Amino acid sequence: xxxxxxxxxxxxxASLFTLGLLSGARVCGWTGSVRAVADGRGxxxxxxxxxxxxxxxxxxxxxxxxxxxxxxxSIENIIPAHIPCLSLWFxxxxxxPQTLGAWARWQTWQASGQVQVCLWDGWWRDRWRDHTNHxxxxxxxAADPADFVPAAQPFVSGLEASAVMVGTVPSLASLQQxxxxxxxxxxxxxxxxxxxxxxxxxxxxxxDIFQLSLGAAPAKIRIAAERWMQLPQSAALVHRxxxxxxxxxxxxxxxxxxxxxxxxxxLSGHGTESYAGGDxxxxxxxxxxxxxxxxxxxxxRGAWSGLFTAGAFQLQITDPQSxxxxxxxxxxxxxxxxxxxxxxxxxxxxxxxPGGGHLYCASDEEDLAARSLxxxxxxxxxxxxxxxxxxxxxxxxxxxxxxxxxxxxxxxxPPP
Numbered sequence: 001x002x003x004x005x006x007x008x009x010x011x012x013x014a015s016l017f018t019l020g021l022l023s024g025a026r027v028c029g030w031t032g033s034v035r036a037v038a039d040g041r042g043x044x045x046x047x048x049x050x051x052x053x054x055x056x057x058x059x060x061x062x063x064x065x066x067x068x069x070x071x072x073x074s075i076e077n078i079i080p081a082h083i084p085c086l087s088l089w090f091x092x093x094x095x096x097p098q099t100l101g102a103w104a105r106w107q108t109w110q111a112s113g114q115v116q117v118c119l120w121d122g123w124w125r126d127r128w129r130d131h132t133n134h135x136x137x138x139x140x141x142a143a144d145p146a147d148f149v150p151a152a153q154p155f156v157s158g159l160e161a162s163a164v165m166v167g168t169v170p171s172l173a174s175l176q177q178x179x180x181x182x183x184x185x186x187x188x189x190x191x192x193x194x195x196x197x198x199x200x201x202x203x204x205x206x207x208d209i210f211q212l213s214l215g216a217a218p219a220k221i222r223i224a225a226e227r228w229m230q231l232p233q234s235a236a237l238v239h240r241x242x243x244x245x246x247x248x249x250x251x252x253x254x255x256x257x258x259x260x261x262x263x264x265x266x267l268s269g270h271g272t273e274s275y276a277g278g279d280x281x282x283x284x285x286x287x288x289x290x291x292x293x294x295x296x297x298x299x300x301r302g303a304w305s306g307l308f309t310a311g312a313f314q315l316q317i318t319d320p321q322s323x324x325x326x327x328x329x330x331x332x333x334x335x336x337x338x339x340x341x342x343x344x345x346x347x348x349x350x351x352x353x354p355g356g357g358h359l360y361c362a363s364d365e366e367d368l369a370a371r372s373l374x375x376x377x378x379x380x381x382x383x384x385x386x387x388x389x390x391x392x393x394x395x396x397x398x399x400x401x402x403x404x405x406x407x408x409x410x411x412x413x414p415p416p
Contacts, residue, residue, distance in 0.1 A: 001029040002060035002408075007075075009068040011036040011045075016329075017065050017090065021407065023144055024400030028408070033057050037072035044072045051078045059083060061411040066091060067099045076109050084411045085115040088139055092124055092321040094207065094239040101232035103131050110134040116415050118407075121326030122348065135416040140352065141329050142403040145395060148336035150387065152305030155267065156294050162263040163342065163372055164311030166296075166330060169251045169266075169281060170244040174274030178241055185224045189213045190241060197249035202344050202364050206246025206320035207239070246320035248276075252284045254317030254344065257365035258372045259289040264315070267307050269296035308337040313360075313375045313383065316343040324348055334358065335394035338387035340378070342371055352398070358390020 004025050006018045014034055022032045035053055038044050050072065062085045069075045069087070079085060093099045099106065109115045110132060118139035119125045125136045179187060193210040200209060214222055229235040258264050268275055278293030285291055296307060308314060314334045322328060325348020334341040335358050345361035353359050360375060362368035378386070
């Protein structure tokens with residue numbers, strides 16, 4: 001037992017990750033606090049103030065999401081050297097200018113042995129080693145069994161025969177608007193990458209596709225594009241556009257494949273992301289598709305379970321930042337609710353749910369359609385049995401309590 005301090009980027013914020021892992025730590029008997037390295041406007045807090053708080057709290061471990069701690073220019077000097085720190089990444093770092101411009105800083109801090117870096121996806125762990133010459137450990141997301149329960153009333157009724165996807169699809173309007181912030185020399189490269197993503201085999205490796213597009217461009221265009229992307233802020237802007245193009249391509253293709261054989265529903269909402277509405281998605285689906293769309297932006301945390309208990313089964317089309325073993329929240333939330341989940345496959349999924357649990361993994365669109373029909377044909381009793389197996393594996397291995405035990409163990413062990 002001990003105490004943990006979570007560092008957030010801005011005062012007044014607490015990420016879902018922080019809240020989840022903090023709840024797991026408390027279940028394990030730890031005490032926990034949350035502090036920010038910057039004020040609500042993003043200005044770094046006075047070093048003396050932050051240092052005083054850390055010394056007063058005297059945490060045994062400091063944990064922060066991705067590069068949140070780098071919101072303070074001298075955080076490495078503020079944190080006492082004897083306190084181990086963990087940086088946990090559940091997003092790709094190519095979209096973070098704060099890290100793209102600070103590889104030397106990461107190298108130095110990791111070399112000191114004080115901070116360990118954990119990344120949820122094996123492909124990104126390899127890229128991290130390429131940039132820093134240091135190894136990153138594997139830590140996955142989780143869910144809270146108190147927030148996600150099998151008995152929850154479905155958020156939308158009448159979907160008993162539908163495949164239900166909980167998630168967003170980037171809107172065309174937002175993609176076009178974001179493109180305007182990128183030099184015109186890059187526009188043809190981004191559009192060519194988007195065209196290839198529409199046909200590329202799964203999983204869609206959006207960043208690799210863009211790099212191939214860049215490499216095939218005429219020398220004059222390639223040099224101009226690479227020169228502009230040397231700035232971390234510029235590179236992050238392009239990578240964000242590539243990621244969102246890949247996310248749209250993957251999810252539209254997945255929804256289209258399933259809609260070709262059965263009714264589908266999209267429960268879609270996000271606090272900051274610009275996402276497509278029902279009419280835009282419907283236009284992408286086969287004519288005559290039975291399609292239901294519900295905007296869920298305003299759904300509170302207490303009603304989240306109902307999103308994942310809706311439908312004959314849940315559908316996931318993973319966005320392209322998860323390349324090998326990066327597993328999104330949805331896998332654990334669906335398992336906690338005891339619902340079957342049909343997903344595009346990733347190499348790391350079988351390791352997380354041995355024997356399959358609630359998971360049905362599809363290798364491509366044709367397989368996705370075939371498995372949709374197989375899941376739709378299951379009886380209610382069979383679905384409950386499949387979902388129950390997934391929930392049991394979730395309770396054994398993927399609650400925030402279990403994840404905290406892993407995180408605390410990493411923090412108290414020598415760096416890899």
